[in-house]
Amino acid sequence: MAAAPAVAPPAAETDRIPKLQAEVTKLNQISDNEKEGFVRLVSRYLSGEEEKIEWEKIKTPTDEIVVPYDTLAALGEDPSETKELLDKLVVLKLNGGLGTTMGCTGPKSVIEVRNGLTFLDLIVKQIESLNNKYDSKVPLVLMNSFNTHDDTIKIVEKYSGSNIDIHIFNQSQYPRMVAEDLTPWPTKGRTDKEAWYPPGHGDVFPALLNSGKLDELLSQGKEYVFIANSDNLGAIVDLKILNHLVKNKNEYCMEVTPKTLADVKGGTLISYEGRVQLLEIAQVPEEHVGEFKSIEKFKIFNTNNLWVNLKAIKRLVEADALKMEIIPNPKEVDGVKVLQLETAAGAAIRFFDRAIGVNVPRSRFLPVKATSDLLLVQSDLYTVEEGFVIRNPARVNPTNPTIELGPEFKKVGNFLKRFKSIPSIIDLDSLKVSGDVWFGSGVILKGKVIIEAKQGATLEVPDESVIENKVVSSPDDIVN
Structure with missing residues (x-):
């Protein structure tokens, strides 16, 4: 998903906020947290506060910022050390997508991948094999959308006998806005699912806190969450990466991998004003798009495999400090032009302390999109x-x-x-x-x-x- 800076609307547009708040108050289908989150997102969009990237300030990250995978220290032989490490970990899969692109109904994670096994079957088997081998308790957390939630609840029942705790929570549900006047569509009488949308995977951070799951996991002594798309078969637990983050107290790590010609539109990591930052193609000035797509200057891209410190998520969400770039996503539904505003989890990297990338082998990026x-x-x-x-x-x-x-x-x-x-x-x-x-x-x-x-x-x-x-x-x- 490409991040785009919001186009600054006329100043008069910000006068819409009190009216929008009044309209959103009427939406009984969503929680107060969702209402507040939605109004904050629209307010930021209307204020035009997005920072513009100044091209000349972009620097190539050093090996300290984007760490080569083969320089990570190997783990010791002691299985009790591995168990101690694994007991700090939570695996979270982004499970909000439907399989409609591939002609399937229901969550994409239940498409059969191989030997009759679905994405979800493989994920459960992977974590269960770790728990069995090291006597650890790595839980699996699924972030669903309102599109996938009911089906997922039924599907995970079949894993009830597995050696793995499975947690489920829903990401936020926001109203689509009618593009001509930015009125929430449900207040104009559209009441079915089409009136709503999940606001991108950047929502994982507030949704984890609002659901109560973040505090529950912290109370169990968990420290890091490994977040990945459920359709990326290469996104498996990597103990070398986890060990590196724990030892170096890195609050955030994005896995990147060398770019090929098939990946030229993928977001990349840059050093910008002393911090590591994700640069997406939509943020690039038109005259530099060719340079961005070159695999000579920008050699890596974001796999969307992310490792994040749980306490840091709590601190930043509670302070409302995660102001990720807004992605305006215009659509037409049943002849009505609507707008949905989204964020991407990778864009949060610049708000965390000691954030790094790790340049991983291509084998850790094996998405099944088609x-x-x-x-x-x-x-x-x-x-x-x-x-x-x-x-x-x-x-x-x-x-x-x-x-x-x-x-x-x-x-x-x-x-x-x-x-x-x-x-x-x-x-x-x-x-x-x-x-x-x-x-x-x-x-x-x-x-x-x-x-x-x-x-x-x-x-x-x-x-x-x-x-x-x-x-x-x-x-x-x-x-x-």
Whole structure:
């Protein structure tokens, strides 16, 4: 999610705040905390108080600020030390997203990833294996949105016998505003779910406190929370990172990883006026966008794997000090232009003491945003052990193949139907598939492969086919 500085509206707009407060008071569907949080966010947006980035002040962070992963100290052999470390930790997964992009209903975290296991199954297995191995008590906390909450409550019942405490809380629910006059849509008679929105994952900090979960976790002696997207299969507990933060008293750590050409729009860490800060593409002056996208100057990007000190979250939220950049997100719903204001958790880095980045291996960033990503993780590039998705060492190239699938493969159901089995892609560099293509079982793809069915025609790739560095548009192009 890209952060954007709010456009400063005319000064007269700030006169809207008392009226907005009166309108928000009528919204009985949300709590007083949510009402106050919403009014504060809109007030900041209308005040135009966002700081502009001065390009010439941007400096490349040193290795003290963005620590190379391979310089982190290894842990000792004593399992009791590891247990002590793990007992300070909470794992929080951002679980507010729906699987609609991939043609699924309900929370995205219940899409099957591999061997019949969902994202949530894998996450639970990972944490449970740590708890079993070290006799630790790492809890799993799921931050839901009002879109995913009811379904998630039912889903987690199946883990009731697991060696893991699962906590659930809802992030804030804010009213969408009608764009023409910034009136909350529910006060104009729109009463269904479409009238509301979850205000981005930057809301994790106030929502954790308002839900009572933050105080509950602190009372259990927990010190750090590891926050990650539920669809990032690479976001597993890393004891070296946790150990480093505890030893150095870092309140906040963002995992970054080297940028490839596929990641040029991702936010990056910079040193700015003596502090570490996240720079998003939407904050970049137009004349510098090309420079921002260059992988020469800005070499790293934010994975959205974050490690944060719980006491620091409490201190900053209670002081209302987390004024993250506001992301205006205009939408059109049923013909009505609406505006929702959001924040991103990565932007909070500049408010924490001794905040750092850690430049981690690419293996810690394995998001599944589309069926092309699902193809990667279901293939022989990966295996699953105790819930951990492990890369096949037989793959020589450190980067994954680029995969582009046509709209026929967009929905998970259609994707699965079109493969008798997922092809072997250990030696694949790139794959582009378009049109009505169906794959047999035991197919092997190598090098650069393009498979395109002619318009109106069906193209079936036979069982056991080996396709290497070819453009295939008919069965005759496949010679085994």
